[in-house]
Amino acid sequence: MKKLLMFPLAAAMAAAVCAQPLPSAPSGEKPESAPSEINTGLAADANHPAPPPLLAAQQDTPFSVKALFSSYKPSIYQVRTINTATGQKTSIGSGFVIGDGKMIATNYHVIADAVNKEKHEIEYISTDDREGKLRLLAVDVVHDLAIVAADHDLGNPFKLLGGIPEQGEALYALGNPGDLGFIIVNGINNGILQKSARSRILFSGAINSGMSGGPTVNKGGEVVGINVESQGNDIGFLVPANHFADLLKQAEAGAVNINETIADQLIADNDKYYAPFFKNDWKKATIGHYTVPTELGGDLRCWDVSPQQELEDLAASESVICQSDRVTYISGDTQVGRMGFVYSNFYAREPMPTARFYHLYSREYRLPYEMRSRRDFGDFACKADFVSIGGKPFKTTYCTQPSKKFIKGDEAVSDLYLIAAQIGEKQQGFTITMMLTGIQENLGKRVMAHLLEQITWQQN
Numbered sequence: 001m002k003k004l005l006m007f008p009l010a011a012a013m014a015a016a017v018c019a020q021p022l023p024s025a026p027s028g029e030k031p032e033s034a035p036s037e038i039n040t041g042l043a044a045d046a047n048h049p050a051p052p053p054l055l056a057a058q059q060d061t062p063f064s065v066k067a068l069f070s071s072y073k074p075s076i077y078q079v080r081t082i083n084t085a086t087g088q089k090t091s092i093g094s095g096f097v098i099g100d101g102k103m104i105a106t107n108y109h110v111i112a113d114a115v116n117k118e119k120h121e122i123e124y125i126s127t128d129d130r131e132g133k134l135r136l137l138a139v140d141v142v143h144d145l146a147i148v149a150a151d152h153d154l155g156n157p158f159k160l161l162g163g164i165p166e167q168g169e170a171l172y173a174l175g176n177p178g179d180l181g182f183i184i185v186n187g188i189n190n191g192i193l194q195k196s197a198r199s200r201i202l203f204s205g206a207i208n209s210g211m212s213g214g215p216t217v218n219k220g221g222e223v224v225g226i227n228v229e230s231q232g233n234d235i236g237f238l239v240p241a242n243h244f245a246d247l248l249k250q251a252e253a254g255a256v257n258i259n260e261t262i263a264d265q266l267i268a269d270n271d272k273y274y275a276p277f278f279k280n281d282w283k284k285a286t287i288g289h290y291t292v293p294t295e296l297g298g299d300l301r302c303w304d305v306s307p308q309q310e311l312e313d314l315a316a317s318e319s320v321i322c323q324s325d326r327v328t329y330i331s332g333d334t335q336v337g338r339m340g341f342v343y344s345n346f347y348a349r350e351p352m353p354t355a356r357f358y359h360l361y362s363r364e365y366r367l368p369y370e371m372r373s374r375r376d377f378g379d380f381a382c383k384a385d386f387v388s389i390g391g392k393p394f395k396t397t398y399c400t401q402p403s404k405k406f407i408k409g410d411e412a413v414s415d416l417y418l419i420a421a422q423i424g425e426k427q428q429g430f431t432i433t434m435m436l437t438g439i440q441e442n443l444g445k446r447v448m449a450h451l452l453e454q455i456t457w458q459q460n
Contacts, residue, residue, distance in 0.1 A: 106213030175214030288345030336438020
């Protein structure tokens with residue numbers, strides 16, 4: 001039996017992205033209940049007074065952006081990672097004082113180099129050009145958050161809002177874009193993003209490169225969200241501030257093993273994200289002779305990616321790709337959490353010799369995979385088999401690539417790939433490609449098996 005190769009998933013995904021752009025990368029430079037406050041357990045005192053209230057209702061004068069600027073500028077910092085071998089920065093972002101006045105909140109991706117690379121340190125620069133060292137206290141890679149700290153007071157801590165503000169409320173994003181200095185960007189809260197795997201506030205204002213990690217506040221000066229990324233000129237995304245509640249507890253608890261913490265966070269997030277996948281309310285589509293599961297609501301979306309046919313083509317195909325927008329940033333060359341699958345119906349346009357058809361069929365299908373750093377990931381391990389899908393015979397190849405760093409117990413977070421190609425037909429074939437990255441293998445196998453079990457074949 002001739003070995004069959006698979007449709008390149010990466011190429012199909014690229015085609016889908018062209019059809020409907022996805023949110024851009026994080027904006028660091030390098031890469032309806034009533035709101036309540038997060039209780040940090042740290043009361044204001046003479047050494048750490050609370051920031052002055054700025055709500056118009058609490059003042060004799062109307063709200064003023066100028067007052068906001070002057071009140072909070074001393075508690076905003078540029079956060080950067082430095083390669084100690086060269087003394088130069090590798091990334092910059094923004095941060096703001098929280099907790100006991102020695103802590104700075106920022107995005108994880110701003111300080112990721114200090115976690116993943118040797119000879120990298122974290123530093124701050126104040127708005128009046130004071131510099132100092134920072135140490136890492138806690139990370140939340142799922143929500144792209146981190147807490148770093150100095151050994152001395154950094155300023156008045158911001159107050160964190162524990163809920164989501166009303167849609168339409170005016171908000172103000174603070175940060176240091178492009179290493180140009182402290183600025184304020186005004187905009188409107190457009191509510192929590194729908195059909196997204198990540199909790200993000202849609203902000204109608206520009207979150208420019210370098211503003212990542214800075215706070216976005218309401219008129220009362222309370223932090224509503226943390227600047228994280230942008231799409232276009234005037235569309236920004238914020239991580240809701242209530243995600244800092246657990247991170248503050250972690251920071252106050254003391255030192256942790258960062259890699260073990262990240263593994264715990266990835267596994268817990270996977271368990272939560274994939275739980276709905278085992279329900280049977282999937283949308284279905286018919287491609288060729290096969291009825292296949294496609295969308296399940298939320299962030300999983302499908303597009304047609306059928307290649308354009310030329311008159312001289314001997315064979316044709318119809319292809320559909322389904323993928324989620326879920327991506328967790330680990331480092332510049334490692335993002336995990338992706339889920340995608342491709343269905344492709346391949347057939348002869350005119351009858352041809354079987355050997356000729358299989359020659360064309362095998363040329364079109366290749367195993368997709370992401371090249372990972374051998375420093376962080378182990379070798380591929382693949383296994384071929386013959387199985388029945390929808391009552392028809394398929395040749396399958398299943399591959400795993402485990403992480404060397406993110407392990408909980410004896411289970412590593414891994415990348416999983418599955419290719420399946422129908423065999424036994426003379427003038428047609430059907431292929432299924434699946435990719436899951438940054439997932440525990442037992443869970444990934446269950447997800448793949450559940451999808452395949454829902455595929456049925458019928459005579460047209």
